[in-house]
Amino acid sequence: MSTVTPMTTAESDTGAAVRPGSQLGELELRGISRAYGAHTALHPLDLTIRGGEFVALLGPSGCGKTTALNSLAGLLPLTAGEIVLDGRRIDTLPPEKRGFGMVFQNYALFPHLTVRANVAFGLKMRGVGKAETVRRVDAVLALVHLTEQAHKHPGQLSGGQQQRVAIARAIVMEPPLVLMDEPLSNLDAALRLEMRSEIRRIHQEFGLTTLYVTHDQEEALSLADRLVVLHEGRVSQIGTPADLYENPANTHVAAFMGYRNLLPLTVTGADARGATASGRGLTVRGAGSGAGKLTPGQSVMVAVRPEDLRIAETDEQALGEAVAEVVEYHGRVLHVEAVTREGDRLHLTSSGQVRPGDVLSVAVDTERALFFPQAAVPDPASQEVPA
Amino acid sequence: MTVALPPTAHRPALRHRLAERGVDRTLLLVLPGALAVVALFCYPFLYGLQLSFQPTSGATQGGFSFGAYHAFFSEPFARKSIWQTFSLAVPASLINVGVSVPISYRMRRDFRGKRLLLALLVVPITLGTVLTAEGILEFYGPAGWFNHTLNLLGLASSPVQLTMNYTGVLLSLIISGFPFAYLLTHSYLSGIHPSLEKAASTLGADWWQRFRHITFPLLLPGLMTTFCLSFVMAFAVFPSAMMVGDPDGKTHVISIEAYEAALEHFDYAQGCADAMIMTVLMLVVIVAVTTLRSRLYSGSTGGKG
Incomplete structure (x- = not known):
């Protein structure tokens, strides 16, 4: 050049x-x-x-x-x-x-x-x-x-x-x-x-x-x-x-910082070490975002980065299943866009082979899933990450 | 397969080659306009040029003579019309360009009443020269409102002579020429990216320095073009020089000289020669200004350089 x-x-x-x-x-x-x-x-x-x-x-x-x-x-x-x-x-x-x-x-x-x-x-x-x-x-x-x-x-x-x-x-x-x-x-x-x-x-x-x-x-x-x-x-x-x-403070910051997976779920259980949220066919165990205590029944936005979301090991608790739709080659890893049965899109990475149409069991480490308590009305602005 | 093709394959190649040089069917669109230019400008011009070289005596015969040109330059009253035309056209164009700069500079920003002011500035375009001249006669005349007001305010005991002289013609040239100058300057000015002045201000330049070092140099080529157009319009001054001027004295401009030769003395050769002299003088000024202009920076005036 x-x-x-x-x-x-x-x-x-x-x-x-x-x-x-x-x-x-x-x-x-x-x-x-x-x-x-x-x-x-x-x-x-x-x-x-x-x-x-x-x-x-x-x-x-x-x-x-x-x-x-x-x-x-x-x-x-x-x-x-x-x-x-x-x-x-x-x-x-x-x-x-x-x-x-x-x-x-x-x-x-x-x-x-x-x-x-x-x-x-x-x-x-x-x-x-x-x-x-x-x-x-x-x-x-x-x-x-x-x-x-x-x-x-x-x-x-x-x-x-x-x-x-x-x-x-x-x-x-x-x-x-x-x-x-x-x-x-x-x-x-x-x-x-x-x-x-x-x-x-x-x-x-x-x-x-x-x-x-x-x-x-x-x-x-x-x-x-x-x-x-x-x-x-x-x-x-x-x-x-x-x-x-x-530690993004809210979903806007999270979305901006590359948390592409933002899932609106409901808290089903919470203890000192973390919380569990589920809904839409998924169950995620994760850490709170530090923004106050979570109580069962509360709406949360669960934020996970694509690079933290992976295909579950055989003996591991998966958060749900999704069908791979788009697979992009990014050198050492593949970026996969997969759709759950409920229609939610998940962005994940995989170092192994994935082909479009494969059914994937997806998992995330507990400390890598952030929970953001949501107001009653979900904000549509946080759904898409600006380029 | 290719053996059968050559004759047909050759033709598109020619068309392509012509298209490369800008020759294609859309070029035909130029034709009507070009014909009109030839018929309405080139032919009359060349005819007039030819006519101007006809011997003054025995105008019906052919022949070639500089008689008409010689007559113009040997007659002091005629010769003086050159100076008189310049002394009207140059100040009028300079004033028109000069005044339109600060006004268009200010008009870039929004303010209350901007549209009204714009309308007032541009309306004179729609008035004919004759109408403007009439207006000037009525308004600035010895018994007009202007002198009336001056008298009422006690500013002048006897009417100020503003018409039937040089001042009247200059006023008329400014009133009818300013809108053109303003509109041109305004469009040149809006082509200068506002971020340039912002950048200059963050670099410590106050408004005068910003104008002096950034806006003015970028605007200057446009101002020169504006000057040329203003000048050409003012140089051909005729109706106002007749109506609000002093056609036999101070505002005896070349166009009047030509008019009198051709239509009062019926000496067409002289009239044409006068018109040709006028054309050459205009061209000299325009060539001089454009030469000067070509030495200036005349590239992009956008923010990206």
């Missing part, structure tokens, strides 16, 4: 310019919210970002994450709440006075300026001296491996290179906070993976504090130190990737 830039620049060159240690002590969002007329796009959000942290705002489209980002950048006025940067209130400042770096989804590179002029733009606006500008721009271009492309216009660059210009332009200002709005969504799959590690590398080498918006949970999990999951403008959960992955 032509987008891969060889690492021609000497690492010692960049090393001199790298500024370890963040420019930011602490950024506090106190109940920030945004409404468009009667529609509240973002319900009051409280979040404290510490210097050097990489925080991801995660959620499906329309969950309010871009609204939150734009409000923080000053591109959108807040309806309520305040933003405090190291003890200084900044929510009343216009974007040009906040000094945050922002990477836009469409990169928003200035098409009439060269790569160098694009990156130098912010410094020029701040009245930074010529020699200092050249030095800083060179250092940042080396950091994003774009020294060779400095004289080109954005139109002559590939998607990945444009993306790196956008990042370089945002970080050359040494901003206390870098805001990234789905920066990888316009790239193809291979480049997305490459740029993902690139972003994490730049974050670490430059000592940035980053707030990153995405709808891709894999991206968020791999990049962020802390994740904020939004659902319909409200925070569903805030935690480390491991927290969210292992």
